[in-house]
Amino acid sequence: MGGIRQYARRWITDRREDGSPTQPRDTVDRIGTDGVAVHAQLWVLTLLIVFPIFVALTVSTKQQGIVTSLPDLIPGTHAVDNYREALVGYGFARFMWNSFVMAVIVVVGKLVVSVLAATAIVYYRVPYKDLVFVFVLFTLLLPVPVRFVPLFQLVNDLGWGNSLLAITVPYLASATTVFILRQHFLSIPASIVETAKLDGVGPLRFVWSVLIPMSRGVLVGVSIIMFVYAWNQYLWPLVIIDSEANQVAQVGLQLLQGDVQGGQLSWSLVMAGSVLTLLPPLALMIYFRDPLLKTFTIQQK
Template sequence: MPASTQELAEATRRRHRREKFVTHLCLLLGVLIFVFPIYLTLIGSTHDVNTIGRGEVPLLPGAQALPNYAQAWAAGGGRYMGTPAGTMLVNSLVMALLIAVGKIAISLTSAYAVVFFRFPLRMVFFWLIFITLMLPVEVRIIPTFQVMVNLGLTNTMAGLVIPLIASATATLLFRQFFLTIPDEYVEAAKIDGAGPIRFFLDVVLPLSRTNIAALFVILFIYGWNQYLWPLLMVNDRSLETIVVGLTKMIGTGDQQNEWNVIMATAVFALLPPVAVVVLMQRWFVKGLTETEK
């Protein structure tokens, strides 16, 4: 190989190494920016209230972790000590699971009906569902709240969940996937004598499992992070969700907050969505990237 060619190849390798170094450096900086506040929250939950109140949050764990987490779990903290973190976690978990499962069930069946059945105004109903994507939550929240009041569903888990279980986005995604299912599958099912329910259970659902898994992760986090709707619907502390409860634990003015307990509660609030993402990571990535069905 001529010297000039060797020099060109070496320069190319150096450029590639340089580009890889810059890429990894940017990635590392991004991770640090996102992780550092969570790390401070975790460390702050292990110190006493006076240390954090003085603004002296160390970078190493303290000795008050067990008392802080025990108080947050059993009694709560801050200026809003009526609801323990354990109760709020259960409420948020139930609400998030019901919202995720309800959205997937309704979206699956509605998309299945639109794609595989022929009935009058079929596409009109689909576009009516799709149009709701253009309406922000704030536009619909007042009439939805009035409906819940008229039905007597305030301060109930049903009132928290029912208005949020319909999802135009999930319906659209399932419809687009169902359109890729070959017509031969439908014809083969008819020849074998399978009805619509049998075809749905034996063919459509197994083919949709990765999509369902990916949407479950997204919709669970959506339900877990709900703030405005639970804030409007619930006055009963026994139904308080942890996202709303965290904001109510923080005082205003000159009142000193129990930041150690608040941070411990924040750590509790992080655990369920992180666990869902970690446990379903493989299915989540596969559902988002898989193209061959």
């Protein structure tokens, strides 16, 4: 009883003049202290993430890009020359264009395949569809290098070696995208689906007129994830593409690292290429950050 009375007395005391409750001072102080600690941690993590990018930007503005002390982190005056040399002299603009075309084709193809697959799994009576979905998820357990030898043989047998088809078609199926879209489709109210069926809406029209408009945010977020994934591909294009003119940006960075001037690696050109490679996915992730965050939290619905 004494504890209850003490709590009641404290509740009565901690009231504003208008009668609304207020938080105890120790609770407010604790929240304020925790808030400062959380913000400090966020700032530390942000600096740890941003610092390598800052170093890359700084090195890309110097003549040789050699950094041995803190004063060397002062930006140089050769930024324009370095970026022009990377883009024009070493053909890095061509590599970036190849990566962009590859990423766009992969994103569009994955969206079509994944939307149709998730729609069939969620809304239609497909024989053994649960077993099929488990098999789709099982493919996530297979490391990519395990598939390289049979995939390499298959692509060459089809005559797709050293072509755009070789670096796009193998990526058109995505178990992760199917899983994310399935989770989102399950969160759509069943009444909408039943109404569409009663109105006699066909499968393709149901996808185009109902699912896509209601899933626009998630589809944008998934597209950004797929774009970044395709843009960062390195090992498979390195294996299957022989011509330098058809290579992608990530492999192009290795070509920049292979250039040695005066017995030293030109880190300024390498960092210029790294910054150029970083810009497209970074710009997309910043511009579409809201649907991207929505996609990452879709599993909580």
